[in-house]
Amino acid sequence: MEGPEDHYALREKFGRAIYALVARSYRVTVEQMALLEPSLSETVCASLLDVMCEAMDEVVRGGVFSDAGNTAIESGKPVLVRDDWKRVFEPDEIAASIQRIT
Secondary structure (H helix, E strand, O other): OOOOHHHHHHHHHHHHHHOOOOOOOOOOOHHHHHHHHHHHHHHHHHHHHHHHHHHHHHHHHHOOOOHHHHHHHHHHHHHHOOOOHHHHHOHHHHHHHHHHHO
C-alpha cells in the first residue's frame, strides 16, 4: 500500500509467488479494499450466514424426520460423511492443510 510506483511490479510478482493458486490480481484503492473487507465479507456475508444458521436452527427445532427419513439418514450418512470429519477444525489438521496447499 506504500512505496514508490516503480516497486509495484516487483510487489505484484512477490504476491503472485506467495499466493500461487490465485489466477489474477487486481489493483484496488484502500476504499475499494474496504468494500471487500470488512463490508462485503463480514458485514454482509457473515451477517447473512448467521441468519441462515438461525433459520436452520429454527427449522430443526420445529421439525422431525419421518421414520423412513431417519432410516435413510442412518444408512446414508456413513457413506457420505466420515465420522471424524470435524477434525478439519483441529489446529494440527489446519496446519497440515496449509502445508498441502502452499
